[in-house]
Amino acid sequence: MRALVYHGPGQKSWEEVPDPAILKPTDAIVKVETTTICGTDLHILKGDVPAVIDGRILGHEGVGTITEVGSAVTDLAVGDRVIISCISSCGKCIYCKQGVYSHCQAAEGAPGIGWIFGHLIDGTQAEYVRVPFAETSLYRVPEGVRDELAVLISDILPTGHEIGVQYGAVRPGDVVAVIGAGPVGLAAITTAGLYGPSRVIAVDLDANRVEMAKSFGATDGVVASDSDWREQIIAMTDGLGVDVSIEAVGVPATWDMALAVVRPAGHVANVGVHGKPVEFPLDKAWIENLTITTGLVNTDSSPMLIKLLAQGKLDVGGFISHRFKLDEIIEAYDVFGRAAETKALKVVMAV
Ligand SMILES: NC(=O)c1ccc[n+]([C@@H]2O[C@H](COP(=O)([O-])OP(=O)(O)OC[C@H]3O[C@@H](n4cnc5c(N)ncnc54)[C@H](O)[C@@H]3O)[C@@H](O)[C@H]2O)c1
Ligand SMILES: [Zn+2]
Numbered sequence: 001m002r003a004l005v006y007h008g009p010g011q012k013s014w015e016e017v018p019d020p021a022i023l024k025p026t027d028a029i030v031k032v033e034t035t036t037i038c039g040t041d042l043h044i045l046k047g048d049v050p051a052v053i054d055g056r057i058l059g060h061e062g063v064g065t066i067t068e069v070g071s072a073v074t075d076l077a078v079g080d081r082v083i084i085s086c087i088s089s090c091g092k093c094i095y096c097k098q099g100v101y102s103h104c105q106a107a108e109g110a111p112g113i114g115w116i117f118g119h120l121i122d123g124t125q126a127e128y129v130r131v132p133f134a135e136t137s138l139y140r141v142p143e144g145v146r147d148e149l150a151v152l153i154s155d156i157l158p159t160g161h162e163i164g165v166q167y168g169a170v171r172p173g174d175v176v177a178v179i180g181a182g183p184v185g186l187a188a189i190t191t192a193g194l195y196g197p198s199r200v201i202a203v204d205l206d207a208n209r210v211e212m213a214k215s216f217g218a219t220d221g222v223v224a225s226d227s228d229w230r231e232q233i234i235a236m237t238d239g240l241g242v243d244v245s246i247e248a249v250g251v252p253a254t255w256d257m258a259l260a261v262v263r264p265a266g267h268v269a270n271v272g273v274h275g276k277p278v279e280f281p282l283d284k285a286w287i288e289n290l291t292i293t294t295g296l297v298n299t300d301s302s303p304m305l306i307k308l309l310a311q312g313k314l315d316v317g318g319f320i321s322h323r324f325k326l327d328e329i330i331e332a333y334d335v336f337g338r339a340a341e342t343k344a345l346k347v348v349m350a351v
């Protein structure tokens, strides 16, 4: 088969590789029909995620059809159309039983990290992928849900919802700032709407993304390169700061921004994948009663999000800005990597 293979920082190629095979009775093989690129893939290519080795097939998002199942897989069958969750979970370990799938103790590669596709095992930017713990890591696509919407359940919708909105504890009436209006930030903006905030402020360096965010539920936008970006945000509150600030970029500057706009007793939810340490001003934070959360997506809210998607209650069709054939993936990376110029949000590759 053909796949997108990582060859060290800055290096990748679409090349011929061996087809995946069932290795364990709980595995399934999925023919990937739709996949996409995540901001995390860009971090990997920058060298921010050193656990990814030369030769690894990238990608942790996908939708496809099961072509083979291991002998222990009884609830899924060849021909089922499925969403591949970016988190693999055994369903049996102590963390999986708590719904903290991100720390599945049975995960391959490095027990204790549920995100393994395109990281510790081969991923979904390929014609076929082996899915460990298939029954607890794949979701059937409901009738009538298009692949390119279903693929948003692999990662960005649960990530924005769980690590941004749920960990940030967004409540009715809250003013929420989302720093970073890339696909993950937009997913946080859209799913924040499920909890009735009074205002959702999209903040990004890219004025186009700030504008786009308004069609996905942001009530306001601030361009982060404005010298008075902080004053603009504070003026949208009662003067004390936002109730919840969600960091969805993953660089020290945006971590600082998220802390700079939150009110005393507010919540800061970090979603971004950081490649460097940040300044943690505990000397100022303690007396402000701040709640600061971090996390790797669990995907425990995916079944709920799939239900909303199937009912047309999550208006996320506009997240997809560009469509490519699977074998045009190198071009798709180029477009996604230059989002400010190309106005890319989610780029989708399909067979
Ligand atoms: N925690 C998790 O489980 C998890 C899961 C998936 C993705 N992520 C992370 O979420 C982050 C966002 O992912 P994405 O796919 O939306 O990425 P993306 O690169 O498409 O979006 C990032 C956005 O941040 C903006 N930005 C950059 N610097 C900025 C600054 N100084 N001020 C304001 N905005 C700035 C960019 O213009 C861009 O719009 C990434 O770090 C990704 O790795 C985390
Ligand atoms: Zn991702």
Ligand SMILES: [Zn+2]
Residues within 6 Å of the ligand: 089, 090, 091, 092, 093, 094, 095, 096, 103, 104, 105, 106, 107
């Ligand atoms: Zn587990």
